[in-house]
Amino acid sequence: MRVGPLTADGAPALDVDALLDDRSVGIVVCCGSGGVGKTTTSAALALRAAERGRKVVVLTIDPARRLAQSLGIGELDNTPRPVVGLDADARGGLDAMMLDMKRTFDEVVEAQASPEKAKQILENPFYVTLSSSFAGTQEYMAMEKLGQIHADAQRDGTYDLIVVDTPPSRSALDFLDAPERLSSFLDGRFIKLMLAPARGPARLVTAGLGMVTGALTKVLGAQVLKDLQTFVAAIDTVFGGFRQRAMKTYSLLQDDRTAFVVVAAPEPDALREAAYFVERLSEDRMPLAGMVVNRAATAPDGEVTADEAMAAAQRIRKRDPRSTTAGLLRLHADRRRLVEREARLRERFAAAHPQVATAVVPALPSDVHDLAGLRRVGDLLAAGGATAS
C-alpha cells in the first residue's frame, strides 16, 4: 500500500516515493483543473522518479516557456528529448516531450490512409481547423500519444515509467471522455447522414434529408457543405482505426499498472473539480493513487489565534497608527485565517472522500523554472504526504 497514516485533515497520507518506486506502476497520469500547478507537479514527479532509478518520459501539454527550456524541450517537435542535468548518481533517465496536437493528428492520418487519401484529408479546410483548434482535439491526441509511447516502450524497453500531464481542459473530464466522444461522433446520426450519399444507394435520401441539406446550404453555402461531405467521407476510414486505439488506451488507463494523481489547490473551485474527478475515476474503474494539494498556506508557529492577533493589533494602533508590530499581527491573523479556511476546505473534501490519500505541498514564493526548483518540489511532494501525518 502507498497509503500512510492519517493526516491532520482525516485523509490518509499519499506516499509519493512509494508510488514512484513501485515498479509495477508504468503510467502516472496527473489531472486536475487549470492553474493548480499540474505541469510542475508532473515534471517534478518525473524528475524524482528518474533520480530514484526509473527510466522515465514525461509528456507535457503546455509548459511555461522557461520550464520547457530547462527540460530541454524549448521546441515543440513531438519527440521525446533527453533532459540534461540529472543528479550524477541517478541510475535512471528522463526524457521530456511536448505534445504537438496537429502533428500527432497528421501522423495518425498518414499512418492510416493511403498517401493519396491522406493528402486529400490534410488539405481539407475542415481537417485543418479540426486538427488545430477544435476543443477536444488535444485530449484525443494526448490519449493517442500516450498509447504510441506506451506501445514503443513495451516493444523497445525504452521507458519503465510514463508521466502524463493532461491538457488544461474546460472540464477536467474531457480527457477521460475522449474515446467515448470520438465514438459518439462517428456513430452520430449526422456523420451517417453525410456519408449516406457517398456510400451509394439513394434509398437513404429521404424527404427529411433533402430538407436538412437544403437548410444547411441556406446557412452555410453549398461549397461548405461539399467540403464537409468530402471531409467526413475521407476521415471515416482513418477514424475507425483511431477509435480502436483510443479504446485500447482507455483500457490501459484502467489497468493496475496505471496510477492517477489528482492535482488541486486549496480553493473551492479546484477542490470541487478534484472531487468530480475522484468520483469519475472510481465510476470508470480507473486506479486513483491520490491527490496532491499545491500552494497550501503553511501554519505559523505559536498559539495566538487570528482574533487575538487582530484585537492586539487594534490596541497597538490606538497608540501608534503606524506600528510595525500591529502590521505583523495583522499578517499573522490573515495567515491564520487562510490556513483555517484551507484546512476546512480539505476537511470537507476528506469527509466526502475519505479514501483519497493526500499530499499537501506548501506554496513556493516564486515560480519553478529549473531542475533545482523541480527537485525542491519533488522533496516537498514526498514530504507533503509524510509530514502531514
Added chain:
Amino acid sequence: MSDWPRVRLHVVTGKGGTGKSTVAAALALALATEGKRVLLCEVEGRQGIARMFDVDPLPYAEQRLTTGLPLKGDGRPGRPGVVHALHIDPEAALLEYLAMYYRLGRAGRALDRFGVIEFATTIAPGVRDVLLTGKVYEAVQRNSRNKGAVEYDAVVLDAPPTGRIVQFLNVSNELAGLAKVGPIKSQADTMMTLFRSPRTAVHLVTVLEEMPVQETADGIAEVRDVDLPVGGVVVNLVRPQELDPERAGRADAEEVAADLSAAGLDADPALVGTLLEEGREHAERRALEQSQRALVEELDVPTYELPRLPQGVDLGALYELAERLREQGMA
C-alpha cells in the same frame, strides 16, 4: 469617473486560477449604479455565476440576478442599478439563432432530429465559439426595436482563459477557412466590427507571479495583433499593502516584544520569532510582487488592483471588490 465611458462590452479574460470570474462579477456590480442595467454572461458551462451569487443554476435565459452598487457617478450614495445574468449554452443558442435569422421552421426541427445541432455545437470547429459570441453580440446590439427584451447599458463577458481568447473573439478568422462567403461569414464580419470598435474592451486578469504576468503580456500582444481593443489589466489577489515591506523585514525583536506586552499578549520569544519570520517572508513576497508589478506597469495599459481576501470570496466580498474597482476608475 470611469476610464471606459464608451465601452458597452467588457470582455474579462485571464489565466486559470487568477480569479477572472470573480473579477467579471465584481465589474458587473461596479457598472450597475444609478439605475443602469448590466448583463453578466458566462460561456463555459461552469455555472460559476450561480455559485458566486448563491442562486440556483442558471437556465439559458436572461434573469435578474441582484442589485449593483448603490452609488452615484461621483461616488456618493445613490440608487443602485440591476445586474442580470445569462448562461450561454451553445445548443440553445444555435436553435435560437436559426429561428431568428433563417426562419427555417420545420427544417430547423429536422436539423435537430438529424443530429446536426449536436454535431455543429460539439464537433464543428469554430461554430461553437461563433454561437457563443453571437449571443453576446446580440445582447450588446439590442435596441428598442427588440420588443420585450431588456436593453443593457453594459455587458460583461466572463470569457475563456487568455490562451483561448483570441481564437474565441476572432470569429471571422475562425470561419474564414470554412465559409469564405455566405450568410454566416457576413454575420461573423458584422460581429467583428463591434469587437474591434472602441465599444469593446478586453480586460486581462493576472496575479503578481511570473507566469501569469508573462501570459498577460503575451495575451495583450496577441489581442492587439488581431486589432481587438485591449482594456485594462486587473491585478488580483494582492497581498495586504499597509505594512511597509522594509519595516516588516527588519522589525526589531525587542520593540515587537514590548508592543505585544503593552497590548496584553504574552510576548514569549517563540511568538516574537514567528511574527518576525512572517514579516521577513512577507517582505520577500512583496519584493517579488513588486518586481512583477513593475513588469505590469511596463505593459502601459490602465491597471487596477484587488486585494487577497483571507476569508475567500463570498457575496459580500464581491461588493467590496466592486467598490475597489469603482474607486480606481474601472467602472
